[in-house]
Amino acid sequence: MLEHIVFYSLSAVVLLSALAVVTLKNTVHSSLMLGLSLAGVAGLYAALGADFLFAAQIMVYVSGIAVLVMFVVMLLGRASDLHLRQVNEYWVAALAVCGVASVGLLRLAGARSATFAAAAAQPGTRIIGRLFLGEYLLPFELISLLLLAALLGAVFFTHKESAS
Amino acid sequence: MTLADYMTVSALLFLIGVFGALTRRNIIGILMSIELMFNAANLNLAAFDRFLHPEGLIGQTLAIFTITVAAAEIVVGLALLLAIYRNTDTTYVEDFHLLKG
CATH class of the missing domain: 1.20.120.1200 (NADH-ubiquinone/plastoquinone oxidoreductase chain 6, subunit NuoJ)
Structure with missing residues:
Protein backbone atom coordinates (compact mmCIF):
# COMPACT_ATOMS: atom_id res chain seq x y z
CA MET A 1 0.00 0.00 0.00
CA ARG A 78 15.16 38.95 -22.05
CA ALA A 79 12.06 40.69 -20.77
CA SER A 80 10.58 40.58 -24.30
CA ASP A 81 10.66 36.74 -24.24
CA LEU A 82 7.66 36.77 -21.91
CA HIS A 83 5.44 38.24 -24.63
CA LEU A 84 6.61 35.95 -27.45
CA ARG A 85 5.03 32.64 -28.39
CA GLN A 86 7.26 29.81 -27.14
CA VAL A 87 5.62 27.03 -29.18
CA ASN A 88 5.96 26.80 -32.96
CA GLU A 89 3.10 26.29 -35.42
CA TYR A 90 3.65 22.53 -35.79
CA TRP A 91 2.34 21.56 -32.37
CA VAL A 92 -0.68 19.69 -33.80
CA ALA A 93 1.61 17.51 -35.94
CA ALA A 94 3.89 16.93 -32.93
CA LEU A 95 0.88 15.93 -30.85
CA ALA A 96 -0.13 13.47 -33.58
CA VAL A 97 3.38 11.97 -33.65
CA CYS A 98 3.30 11.56 -29.87
CA GLY A 99 -0.18 10.03 -30.01
CA VAL A 100 0.85 7.43 -32.60
CA ALA A 101 4.04 6.60 -30.70
CA SER A 102 2.16 6.32 -27.41
CA VAL A 103 -0.01 3.50 -28.79
CA GLY A 104 3.04 1.33 -29.48
CA LEU A 105 4.93 2.25 -26.33
CA LEU A 106 1.99 1.72 -24.00
CA ARG A 107 1.18 -1.63 -25.63
CA LEU A 108 4.80 -2.66 -25.10
CA ALA A 109 4.51 -1.63 -21.45
CA GLY A 110 1.19 -3.44 -21.04
CA ALA A 111 2.79 -6.71 -22.15
CA ARG A 112 4.79 -6.66 -18.90
CA SER A 113 1.86 -6.13 -16.55
CA ALA A 114 2.45 -9.50 -14.84
CA THR A 115 6.16 -9.00 -14.09
CA PHE A 116 6.68 -8.49 -10.37
CA ALA A 117 9.96 -7.95 -8.58
CA ALA A 118 11.44 -11.31 -7.62
CA ALA A 119 13.19 -10.31 -4.38
CA ALA A 120 13.82 -7.26 -2.22
CA ALA A 121 16.33 -4.82 -3.69
CA GLN A 122 19.92 -5.17 -2.50
CA PRO A 123 22.45 -2.33 -2.13
CA GLY A 124 24.15 -2.10 -5.51
CA THR A 125 27.07 0.31 -5.14
CA ARG A 126 29.60 -2.47 -4.56
CA ILE A 127 28.45 -4.45 -7.61
CA ILE A 128 28.46 -1.34 -9.84
CA GLY A 129 31.96 -0.44 -8.65
CA ARG A 130 33.24 -3.92 -9.48
CA LEU A 131 31.62 -3.73 -12.93
CA PHE A 132 33.23 -0.35 -13.59
CA LEU A 133 36.72 -1.59 -12.73
CA GLY A 134 36.29 -5.05 -14.21
CA GLU A 135 34.05 -5.89 -17.12
CA TYR A 136 33.37 -2.25 -18.13
CA LEU A 137 36.87 -0.86 -17.64
CA LEU A 138 37.34 0.22 -21.27
CA PRO A 139 34.02 2.16 -21.52
CA PHE A 140 34.79 3.67 -18.12
CA GLU A 141 38.11 5.02 -19.38
CA LEU A 142 36.55 6.15 -22.67
CA ILE A 143 33.87 8.08 -20.81
CA SER A 144 36.58 9.96 -18.91
CA LEU A 145 38.08 10.94 -22.27
CA LEU A 146 34.63 12.09 -23.38
CA LEU A 147 34.32 14.27 -20.28
CA LEU A 148 37.74 15.77 -20.97
CA ALA A 149 36.69 16.48 -24.57
CA ALA A 150 33.44 18.10 -23.35
CA LEU A 151 35.43 20.25 -20.91
CA LEU A 152 37.82 21.40 -23.63
CA GLY A 153 34.94 21.94 -26.06
CA ALA A 154 33.07 24.11 -23.57
CA VAL A 155 36.18 26.22 -22.96
CA PHE A 156 36.89 26.43 -26.71
CA PHE A 157 33.38 27.45 -27.76
CA THR A 158 32.86 30.07 -25.07
CA HIS A 159 36.33 31.53 -25.45
CA LYS A 160 36.22 35.00 -26.93
CA GLU A 161 38.69 35.39 -29.78
CA SER A 162 41.09 38.23 -29.27
CA ALA A 163 41.45 40.61 -32.18
CA SER A 164 44.48 39.37 -34.05
CA MET B 1 4.19 -2.51 -8.50
CA THR B 2 4.81 -4.24 -11.82
CA LEU B 3 7.30 -3.49 -14.56
CA ALA B 4 4.42 -2.16 -16.69
CA ASP B 5 3.81 0.74 -14.28
CA TYR B 6 7.40 1.93 -14.47
CA MET B 7 7.48 1.44 -18.25
CA THR B 8 4.28 3.48 -18.61
CA VAL B 9 5.67 6.39 -16.60
CA SER B 10 8.89 6.25 -18.59
CA ALA B 11 7.04 6.11 -21.93
CA LEU B 12 4.92 9.12 -20.99
CA LEU B 13 8.00 11.06 -19.84
CA PHE B 14 9.71 10.22 -23.14
CA LEU B 15 6.70 11.36 -25.17
CA ILE B 16 6.52 14.63 -23.24
CA GLY B 17 10.20 15.10 -24.07
CA VAL B 18 9.59 14.38 -27.77
CA PHE B 19 6.72 16.83 -27.84
CA GLY B 20 8.86 19.52 -26.22
CA ALA B 21 11.79 18.93 -28.56
CA LEU B 22 9.51 19.19 -31.59
CA THR B 23 7.54 22.26 -30.53
CA ARG B 24 9.70 24.57 -28.40
CA ARG B 25 10.98 27.62 -30.25
CA ASN B 26 13.63 28.42 -27.68
CA ILE B 27 16.76 26.27 -27.99
CA ILE B 28 17.14 26.08 -24.20
CA GLY B 29 13.66 24.55 -24.09
CA ILE B 30 14.74 21.95 -26.66
CA LEU B 31 17.81 21.06 -24.58
CA MET B 32 15.61 20.67 -21.48
CA SER B 33 13.23 18.36 -23.39
CA ILE B 34 16.20 16.23 -24.48
CA GLU B 35 17.19 15.89 -20.82
CA LEU B 36 13.68 14.60 -20.08
CA MET B 37 14.10 11.93 -22.78
CA PHE B 38 17.46 10.84 -21.32
CA ASN B 39 15.79 10.49 -17.94
CA ALA B 40 13.01 8.34 -19.37
CA ALA B 41 15.59 5.97 -20.86
CA ASN B 42 17.51 5.79 -17.57
CA LEU B 43 14.35 5.06 -15.63
CA ASN B 44 13.60 2.18 -17.98
CA LEU B 45 17.11 0.76 -17.53
CA ALA B 46 16.83 0.89 -13.74
CA ALA B 47 13.38 -0.73 -13.85
CA PHE B 48 14.62 -3.55 -16.11
CA ASP B 49 17.43 -4.19 -13.64
CA ARG B 50 15.06 -4.39 -10.71
CA PHE B 51 12.43 -6.61 -12.34
CA LEU B 52 14.24 -8.76 -14.90
CA HIS B 53 17.92 -9.04 -13.91
CA PRO B 54 18.23 -8.26 -10.19
CA GLU B 55 21.59 -10.03 -9.80
CA GLY B 56 23.78 -8.23 -12.36
CA LEU B 57 22.97 -4.48 -12.17
CA ILE B 58 24.29 -3.99 -15.71
CA GLY B 59 21.32 -1.71 -16.48
CA GLN B 60 22.27 0.64 -13.67
CA THR B 61 25.86 0.71 -14.92
CA LEU B 62 24.61 1.64 -18.38
CA ALA B 63 22.42 4.32 -16.81
CA ILE B 64 25.48 5.85 -15.13
CA PHE B 65 27.18 5.99 -18.54
CA THR B 66 24.08 7.65 -19.98
CA ILE B 67 24.07 10.25 -17.20
CA THR B 68 27.70 11.06 -17.99
CA VAL B 69 27.05 11.40 -21.71
CA ALA B 70 23.99 13.57 -20.99
CA ALA B 71 26.08 15.85 -18.77
CA ALA B 72 28.72 16.19 -21.51
CA GLU B 73 26.00 16.83 -24.09
CA ILE B 74 24.30 19.61 -22.14
CA VAL B 75 27.63 21.31 -21.35
CA VAL B 76 28.71 21.37 -25.01
CA GLY B 77 25.18 22.33 -26.10
CA LEU B 78 25.02 25.30 -23.77
CA ALA B 79 28.54 26.39 -24.74
CA LEU B 80 27.55 26.26 -28.42
CA LEU B 81 24.40 28.19 -27.58
CA LEU B 82 26.46 30.93 -25.94
CA ALA B 83 28.70 31.12 -29.02
CA ILE B 84 25.69 31.27 -31.37
CA TYR B 85 23.99 33.88 -29.19
CA ARG B 86 27.08 36.04 -29.39
CA ASN B 87 26.88 35.99 -33.21
CA THR B 88 23.15 36.08 -33.91
CA ASP B 89 21.77 37.75 -30.76
CA THR B 90 18.85 35.32 -30.49
CA THR B 91 17.94 31.99 -28.88
CA TYR B 92 15.06 31.10 -31.22
CA VAL B 93 15.81 28.26 -33.62
CA GLU B 94 14.07 29.78 -36.67
CA ASP B 95 16.65 32.56 -36.62
CA PHE B 96 19.62 30.19 -36.79
CA HIS B 97 20.26 30.28 -40.53
CA LEU B 98 23.93 31.21 -40.69
CA LEU B 99 24.68 28.30 -43.05
CA LYS B 100 21.81 29.06 -45.42
CA GLY B 101 23.87 31.46 -47.56
Whole structure:
Protein backbone atom coordinates (compact mmCIF):
# COMPACT_ATOMS: atom_id res chain seq x y z
CA MET A 1 0.00 0.00 0.00
CA LEU A 2 2.73 2.45 0.97
CA GLU A 3 4.65 1.42 -2.15
CA HIS A 4 1.64 2.36 -4.29
CA ILE A 5 1.24 5.77 -2.64
CA VAL A 6 4.95 6.53 -3.09
CA PHE A 7 4.99 5.39 -6.73
CA TYR A 8 1.86 7.23 -7.81
CA SER A 9 2.73 10.49 -6.05
CA LEU A 10 6.28 10.46 -7.47
CA SER A 11 4.96 9.67 -10.96
CA ALA A 12 2.47 12.52 -10.70
CA VAL A 13 5.25 14.92 -9.68
CA VAL A 14 7.51 13.74 -12.53
CA LEU A 15 4.88 13.86 -15.28
CA LEU A 16 3.16 17.10 -14.25
CA SER A 17 6.42 18.98 -13.86
CA ALA A 18 7.65 17.54 -17.19
CA LEU A 19 4.46 18.85 -18.82
CA ALA A 20 5.14 22.21 -17.20
CA VAL A 21 8.69 22.15 -18.65
CA VAL A 22 7.41 21.83 -22.22
CA THR A 23 4.35 24.10 -21.95
CA LEU A 24 5.23 27.02 -19.65
CA LYS A 25 5.88 30.29 -21.40
CA ASN A 26 8.49 31.60 -19.01
CA THR A 27 11.78 29.74 -19.53
CA VAL A 28 12.93 30.48 -15.98
CA HIS A 29 9.84 28.71 -14.62
CA SER A 30 10.30 25.76 -16.95
CA SER A 31 13.95 25.38 -15.89
CA LEU A 32 12.82 25.32 -12.23
CA MET A 33 10.23 22.68 -13.18
CA LEU A 34 13.00 20.69 -14.89
CA GLY A 35 14.81 20.52 -11.54
CA LEU A 36 11.62 19.28 -9.85
CA SER A 37 11.05 16.65 -12.53
CA LEU A 38 14.63 15.36 -12.28
CA ALA A 39 14.30 15.19 -8.48
CA GLY A 40 11.11 13.16 -8.95
CA VAL A 41 12.98 10.72 -11.20
CA ALA A 42 15.60 10.43 -8.42
CA GLY A 43 12.75 9.50 -6.07
CA LEU A 44 11.62 6.80 -8.50
CA TYR A 45 15.18 5.41 -8.52
CA ALA A 46 14.99 5.26 -4.72
CA ALA A 47 11.66 3.43 -4.99
CA LEU A 48 13.36 0.94 -7.34
CA GLY A 49 16.14 0.39 -4.82
CA ALA A 50 18.82 1.82 -7.13
CA ASP A 51 20.81 3.58 -4.42
CA PHE A 52 23.89 4.60 -6.40
CA LEU A 53 21.79 5.84 -9.31
CA PHE A 54 19.72 7.90 -6.86
CA ALA A 55 22.84 9.60 -5.52
CA ALA A 56 24.25 10.15 -9.03
CA GLN A 57 20.95 11.63 -10.21
CA ILE A 58 20.85 14.09 -7.31
CA MET A 59 24.49 15.07 -7.73
CA VAL A 60 24.72 15.29 -11.53
CA TYR A 61 21.21 16.23 -12.65
CA VAL A 62 19.49 18.13 -9.87
CA SER A 63 22.50 20.00 -8.57
CA GLY A 64 24.53 20.12 -11.79
CA ILE A 65 22.57 20.18 -15.00
CA ALA A 66 19.43 21.89 -13.67
CA VAL A 67 21.51 24.66 -12.10
CA LEU A 68 23.59 25.04 -15.27
CA VAL A 69 20.46 25.34 -17.42
CA MET A 70 18.99 27.88 -15.00
CA PHE A 71 22.24 29.84 -15.16
CA VAL A 72 22.16 30.02 -18.98
CA VAL A 73 18.44 30.87 -19.01
CA MET A 74 19.03 33.81 -16.73
CA LEU A 75 22.13 34.84 -18.69
CA LEU A 76 20.38 34.86 -22.10
CA GLY A 77 16.79 35.70 -21.09
CA ARG A 78 15.16 38.95 -22.05
CA ALA A 79 12.06 40.69 -20.77
CA SER A 80 10.58 40.58 -24.30
CA ASP A 81 10.66 36.74 -24.24
CA LEU A 82 7.66 36.77 -21.91
CA HIS A 83 5.44 38.24 -24.63
CA LEU A 84 6.61 35.95 -27.45
CA ARG A 85 5.03 32.64 -28.39
CA GLN A 86 7.26 29.81 -27.14
CA VAL A 87 5.62 27.03 -29.18
CA ASN A 88 5.96 26.80 -32.96
CA GLU A 89 3.10 26.29 -35.42
CA TYR A 90 3.65 22.53 -35.79
CA TRP A 91 2.34 21.56 -32.37
CA VAL A 92 -0.68 19.69 -33.80
CA ALA A 93 1.61 17.51 -35.94
CA ALA A 94 3.89 16.93 -32.93
CA LEU A 95 0.88 15.93 -30.85
CA ALA A 96 -0.13 13.47 -33.58
CA VAL A 97 3.38 11.97 -33.65
CA CYS A 98 3.30 11.56 -29.87
CA GLY A 99 -0.18 10.03 -30.01
CA VAL A 100 0.85 7.43 -32.60
CA ALA A 101 4.04 6.60 -30.70
CA SER A 102 2.16 6.32 -27.41
CA VAL A 103 -0.01 3.50 -28.79
CA GLY A 104 3.04 1.33 -29.48
CA LEU A 105 4.93 2.25 -26.33
CA LEU A 106 1.99 1.72 -24.00
CA ARG A 107 1.18 -1.63 -25.63
CA LEU A 108 4.80 -2.66 -25.10
CA ALA A 109 4.51 -1.63 -21.45
CA GLY A 110 1.19 -3.44 -21.04
CA ALA A 111 2.79 -6.71 -22.15
CA ARG A 112 4.79 -6.66 -18.90
CA SER A 113 1.86 -6.13 -16.55
CA ALA A 114 2.45 -9.50 -14.84
CA THR A 115 6.16 -9.00 -14.09
CA PHE A 116 6.68 -8.49 -10.37
CA ALA A 117 9.96 -7.95 -8.58
CA ALA A 118 11.44 -11.31 -7.62
CA ALA A 119 13.19 -10.31 -4.38
CA ALA A 120 13.82 -7.26 -2.22
CA ALA A 121 16.33 -4.82 -3.69
CA GLN A 122 19.92 -5.17 -2.50
CA PRO A 123 22.45 -2.33 -2.13
CA GLY A 124 24.15 -2.10 -5.51
CA THR A 125 27.07 0.31 -5.14
CA ARG A 126 29.60 -2.47 -4.56
CA ILE A 127 28.45 -4.45 -7.61
CA ILE A 128 28.46 -1.34 -9.84
CA GLY A 129 31.96 -0.44 -8.65
CA ARG A 130 33.24 -3.92 -9.48
CA LEU A 131 31.62 -3.73 -12.93
CA PHE A 132 33.23 -0.35 -13.59
CA LEU A 133 36.72 -1.59 -12.73
CA GLY A 134 36.29 -5.05 -14.21
CA GLU A 135 34.05 -5.89 -17.12
CA TYR A 136 33.37 -2.25 -18.13
CA LEU A 137 36.87 -0.86 -17.64
CA LEU A 138 37.34 0.22 -21.27
CA PRO A 139 34.02 2.16 -21.52
CA PHE A 140 34.79 3.67 -18.12
CA GLU A 141 38.11 5.02 -19.38
CA LEU A 142 36.55 6.15 -22.67
CA ILE A 143 33.87 8.08 -20.81
CA SER A 144 36.58 9.96 -18.91
CA LEU A 145 38.08 10.94 -22.27
CA LEU A 146 34.63 12.09 -23.38
CA LEU A 147 34.32 14.27 -20.28
CA LEU A 148 37.74 15.77 -20.97
CA ALA A 149 36.69 16.48 -24.57
CA ALA A 150 33.44 18.10 -23.35
CA LEU A 151 35.43 20.25 -20.91
CA LEU A 152 37.82 21.40 -23.63
CA GLY A 153 34.94 21.94 -26.06
CA ALA A 154 33.07 24.11 -23.57
CA VAL A 155 36.18 26.22 -22.96
CA PHE A 156 36.89 26.43 -26.71
CA PHE A 157 33.38 27.45 -27.76
CA THR A 158 32.86 30.07 -25.07
CA HIS A 159 36.33 31.53 -25.45
CA LYS A 160 36.22 35.00 -26.93
CA GLU A 161 38.69 35.39 -29.78
CA SER A 162 41.09 38.23 -29.27
CA ALA A 163 41.45 40.61 -32.18
CA SER A 164 44.48 39.37 -34.05
CA MET B 1 4.19 -2.51 -8.50
CA THR B 2 4.81 -4.24 -11.82
CA LEU B 3 7.30 -3.49 -14.56
CA ALA B 4 4.42 -2.16 -16.69
CA ASP B 5 3.81 0.74 -14.28
CA TYR B 6 7.40 1.93 -14.47
CA MET B 7 7.48 1.44 -18.25
CA THR B 8 4.28 3.48 -18.61
CA VAL B 9 5.67 6.39 -16.60
CA SER B 10 8.89 6.25 -18.59
CA ALA B 11 7.04 6.11 -21.93
CA LEU B 12 4.92 9.12 -20.99
CA LEU B 13 8.00 11.06 -19.84
CA PHE B 14 9.71 10.22 -23.14
CA LEU B 15 6.70 11.36 -25.17
CA ILE B 16 6.52 14.63 -23.24
CA GLY B 17 10.20 15.10 -24.07
CA VAL B 18 9.59 14.38 -27.77
CA PHE B 19 6.72 16.83 -27.84
CA GLY B 20 8.86 19.52 -26.22
CA ALA B 21 11.79 18.93 -28.56
CA LEU B 22 9.51 19.19 -31.59
CA THR B 23 7.54 22.26 -30.53
CA ARG B 24 9.70 24.57 -28.40
CA ARG B 25 10.98 27.62 -30.25
CA ASN B 26 13.63 28.42 -27.68
CA ILE B 27 16.76 26.27 -27.99
CA ILE B 28 17.14 26.08 -24.20
CA GLY B 29 13.66 24.55 -24.09
CA ILE B 30 14.74 21.95 -26.66
CA LEU B 31 17.81 21.06 -24.58
CA MET B 32 15.61 20.67 -21.48
CA SER B 33 13.23 18.36 -23.39
CA ILE B 34 16.20 16.23 -24.48
CA GLU B 35 17.19 15.89 -20.82
CA LEU B 36 13.68 14.60 -20.08
CA MET B 37 14.10 11.93 -22.78
CA PHE B 38 17.46 10.84 -21.32
CA ASN B 39 15.79 10.49 -17.94
CA ALA B 40 13.01 8.34 -19.37
CA ALA B 41 15.59 5.97 -20.86
CA ASN B 42 17.51 5.79 -17.57
CA LEU B 43 14.35 5.06 -15.63
CA ASN B 44 13.60 2.18 -17.98
CA LEU B 45 17.11 0.76 -17.53
CA ALA B 46 16.83 0.89 -13.74
CA ALA B 47 13.38 -0.73 -13.85
CA PHE B 48 14.62 -3.55 -16.11
CA ASP B 49 17.43 -4.19 -13.64
CA ARG B 50 15.06 -4.39 -10.71
CA PHE B 51 12.43 -6.61 -12.34
CA LEU B 52 14.24 -8.76 -14.90
CA HIS B 53 17.92 -9.04 -13.91
CA PRO B 54 18.23 -8.26 -10.19
CA GLU B 55 21.59 -10.03 -9.80
CA GLY B 56 23.78 -8.23 -12.36
CA LEU B 57 22.97 -4.48 -12.17
CA ILE B 58 24.29 -3.99 -15.71
CA GLY B 59 21.32 -1.71 -16.48
CA GLN B 60 22.27 0.64 -13.67
CA THR B 61 25.86 0.71 -14.92
CA LEU B 62 24.61 1.64 -18.38
CA ALA B 63 22.42 4.32 -16.81
CA ILE B 64 25.48 5.85 -15.13
CA PHE B 65 27.18 5.99 -18.54
CA THR B 66 24.08 7.65 -19.98
CA ILE B 67 24.07 10.25 -17.20
CA THR B 68 27.70 11.06 -17.99
CA VAL B 69 27.05 11.40 -21.71
CA ALA B 70 23.99 13.57 -20.99
CA ALA B 71 26.08 15.85 -18.77
CA ALA B 72 28.72 16.19 -21.51
CA GLU B 73 26.00 16.83 -24.09
CA ILE B 74 24.30 19.61 -22.14
CA VAL B 75 27.63 21.31 -21.35
CA VAL B 76 28.71 21.37 -25.01
CA GLY B 77 25.18 22.33 -26.10
CA LEU B 78 25.02 25.30 -23.77
CA ALA B 79 28.54 26.39 -24.74
CA LEU B 80 27.55 26.26 -28.42
CA LEU B 81 24.40 28.19 -27.58
CA LEU B 82 26.46 30.93 -25.94
CA ALA B 83 28.70 31.12 -29.02
CA ILE B 84 25.69 31.27 -31.37
CA TYR B 85 23.99 33.88 -29.19
CA ARG B 86 27.08 36.04 -29.39
CA ASN B 87 26.88 35.99 -33.21
CA THR B 88 23.15 36.08 -33.91
CA ASP B 89 21.77 37.75 -30.76
CA THR B 90 18.85 35.32 -30.49
CA THR B 91 17.94 31.99 -28.88
CA TYR B 92 15.06 31.10 -31.22
CA VAL B 93 15.81 28.26 -33.62
CA GLU B 94 14.07 29.78 -36.67
CA ASP B 95 16.65 32.56 -36.62
CA PHE B 96 19.62 30.19 -36.79
CA HIS B 97 20.26 30.28 -40.53
CA LEU B 98 23.93 31.21 -40.69
CA LEU B 99 24.68 28.30 -43.05
CA LYS B 100 21.81 29.06 -45.42
CA GLY B 101 23.87 31.46 -47.56
